Amino acid sequence: MRRSRRKRRKPVPVPVASMGDIAFLLIIFFLVCSEVSKDKSNLAVKLPFSQYVEKIKAQVVARVAVDESGEIWFDGARVDSATDVEWGIRALLTKTVSDDQRHVQFKCDSALPKEQFEPVLKAIAAAGGIIEAVGEKEQ
């Protein structure tokens, strides 16, 4: 009598040789696609409240911030006056075609007096920017 040979199932190995390549490609993808934030989110700014704030949908071309000491920051770099902000935004908006490309984010401390923030707002408006004034939702 012939012994029936049991078919031995050979274990099929999963090829893992290229997993390292895949992993490094993913890392390179994330490194290339990610953008360094120019928001300067560590600024000492207490944001104002309003019930009308909404998540920004438009892409901003520049970020202007005025901290609690009155210092003006343009795209993460400190500038001396509102005039620098105006010229900086003018330079960015020279090649813009539509309104979607004119949005400028403005962040300011809520306790700052008018004399310190209003020139910056006027500078953004004079340069042709649409102001996205950052605030928090009023509960």
Next chain:
Amino acid sequence: MRKHSKEKKRGGGIPTDSFSDIAFLLIIYFLVATTLVKVSAVTADLPSGEKSAQTESDKTPIVNLRGAEIFLNDKKMTMDGLEERLAALELASKDPGDRVIMLESAKGTPYGNYFQALAAISANGGVVAIVEEGD
């Protein structure tokens, strides 16, 4: 005599078995560490500063901020009252030239109050025109 066993020569290659583990750990680190920041804001398209006939019209509403007090056409009111009056104007349905609301603020007005007035005007379809000192 005892044979001296030859020492096995070690190969000079770099062990690369754990490279994929390191790579995946780095990916997980970047995924965990990144923050998707969505900023909330109010959109305000202020005129570029050129004076126009519309801003000098007697019919153009003026919002005046004097410290914590709010005045609309020289009538004192609360923020809720201002929002109601602005909503009643139905600015969104008007021509762009008729949607101008002048915003004047006294010296020392804090940005928090200014922001609320700006937000209320913009949310109701108004175009904010900042009144310069001396006007």
